[in-house]
Amino acid sequence: GAVVSQHPSWVICKSGTSVKIECRSLDFQATTMFWYRQFPKQSLMLMATSNEGSKATYEQGVEKDKFLINHASLTLSTLTVTSAHPEDSSFYICSARTGQGRGYTFGSGTRLTVV
Amino acid sequence: AQSVTQPDIHITVSEGASLELRCNYSYGATPYLFWYVQSPGQGLQLLLKYFSGDTLVQGIKGFEAEFKRSQSSFNLRKPSVHWSDAAEYFCAVGAEKNRDDKIIFGKGTRLHILP
Numbered sequence: 001g002a003v004v005s006q007h008p009s010w011v012i013c014k015s016g017t018s019v020k021i022e023c024r025s026l027d028f029q030a031t032t033m034f035w036y037r038q039f040p041k042q043s044l045m046l047m048a049t050s051n052e053g054s055k056a057t058y059e060q061g062v063e064k065d066k067f068l069i070n071h072a073s074l075t076l077s078t079l080t081v082t083s084a085h086p087e088d089s090s091f092y093i094c095s096a097r098t099g100q101g102r103g104y105t106f107g108s109g110t111r112l113t114v115v
Numbered sequence: 116a117q118s119v120t121q122p123d124i125h126i127t128v129s130e131g132a133s134l135e136l137r138c139n140y141s142y143g144a145t146p147y148l149f150w151y152v153q154s155p156g157q158g159l160q161l162l163l164k165y166f167s168g169d170t171l172v173q174g175i176k177g178f179e180a181e182f183k184r185s186q187s188s189f190n191l192r193k194p195s196v197h198w199s200d201a202a203e204y205f206c207a208v209g210a211e212k213n214r215d216d217k218i219i220f221g222k223g224t225r226l227h228i229l230p
Contacts, residue, residue, distance in 0.1 A: 006158075034217055043205065043222040044159075093158060095218075104149070104209070104218055108158040 002028045002098040006107025013084055013114055021079045021110045023094035029074035030096035034104075035067075038091040050077045084114040117142040117208045121221035129229045130198050136191040136224050138206030147209040148189040149218065150180055154202045162204075165189065176200070201228045 003026040013019050023033060031052045036044040048069050049057045056069035066088075068080040077096075081088055094107040118141040128134050140146055150162040163174025170182040180191045189206060203225050209218035 036220075041225075044220045046217055046219065049217055103161075103164065106151075106159045106161075111156070 002026075002096075002103070002105045004030070004094060004096050004105045004107045006094055006110055008110055009108060010111040011113070013112070015085055015114055016083055018080055018082045019084055019112060021081075021092055021094075021112075023077050023079075023096070023107050025075045025096050025105075028096075028098055030077070030098075031074060032097050033071060033077040034095040035069060035077075035079050036093045036095065038093060038109075040091075044093060047079075052077075081112065084112070086114045088112065089114045117146060117219050119206050119208050119219055119221035121204075121206055121224050123224045124222070125225050125227065127227040127229060128196055131195050134191075134193045134196045134200070134226070136204050136206075136226070138189045138191065138221060139187050140189060140206075140208045141187065142208055145184075147218075148180075148182060149207040149209065150174065150178070150189075150191045151205045151207060151220075152176075152202045153205065153223075159205070162191070196226075196228055198228045198230065201226055 005024045007022050033050040035047045037047050038044045046059050047062045050069045050071040052071045052074050058064045071077040091109050091111050093109040095104050098105050120139045122137050148165040151159040153159050162178045163172045165172045165182045172180050178193050182189050203223045205223045206221040207218045
């Protein structure tokens with residue numbers, strides 16, 4: 001089945017630094033990927049929709065300059081958290097349309113801790 | 116815009132008892148509906164999905180869900196729960212207008228199992 005590989009699984013960084021999270025579709029082409037954020041014991045909130053070869057579409061309230069999304073190829077989308085602060089600590093999950101049966105495949109998530 | 120409501124934040128059932136988790140959606144056309152399960156600190160696993168056709172959908176791990184258009188509901192059921200079913204359950208709704216279709220999650224229902 002369609003697999004999305006997300007790395008790293010967890011990362012700890014110092015406040016003020018930037019962190020990049022990668023999502024790769026391993027056996028299919030993902031023209032569209034979605035990035036979600038999940039605070040502890042809360043639901044997944046859609047941050048942005050990433051389209052290959054074009055600018056990402058951000059949801060209302062999400063700072064596009066802080067959460068940089070790049071979707072340079074059909075198999076790779078990246079989320080960079082710039083100048084990270086402790087309040088950015090969260091669980092980030094990517095998702096891609098598999099293109100078959102209108103399914104969505106999720107990455108395993110990245111737990112970001114900013115200290 | 117689509118939205119999802121899961122009215123129960125927590126549900127506690129005894130092992131071996133039946134389970135029903137409620138989900139109501141709001142969308143102007145026929146939605147695509149999903150149920151996902153998430154164990155603590157883990158990613159999402161798809162339990163089942165509904166796109167069209169038979170309104171009773173069978174999923175993995177013995178789960179099923181029924182789409183009721185008249186009630187805008189997509190409740191998840193299991194006839195006999197196991198201790199391993201304790202997790203967070205998310206109902207989600209998607210829509211396909213163009214390639215930027217996205218899925219929106221409910222706030223989740225945490226399932227507790229009594230021995």
